[in-house]
Amino acid sequence: MPHVITEPCIGVKDQSCTEVCPVECIYDGGDQFYIHPDECIDCGACVPACPVSAIYPEEDVPEQWVSFIEKNRKLAGLE
Numbered sequence: 001m002p003h004v005i006t007e008p009c010i011g012v013k014d015q016s017c018t019e020v021c022p023v024e025c026i027y028d029g030g031d032q033f034y035i036h037p038d039e040c041i042d043c044g045a046c047v048p049a050c051p052v053s054a055i056y057p058e059e060d061v062p063e064q065w066v067s068f069i070e071k072n073r074k075l076a077g078l079e
Helices: 016-020 067-075
Strands: 003-005 026-028 033-035 055-057
Touching: 003 033, 003 067, 033 067
Parallel strands: none
Antiparallel strands: 003 055, 026 033
């Protein structure tokens, strides 16, 4: 997973991240957005655009939100 959207996105879904994504790989997953890992080019444009700081490179996801790595995979249909 290049980037993972975590818990602060739930209920907010501001869409700033979707507006700056050059490949349109951020999708609505119901309660939050998710990034499709096969489409993401790992540009990182979404990270500073997120007003609630919910997006992290997979290796930098805070411990309390590690479960969102798996959630993003499931939302992308990879599990």
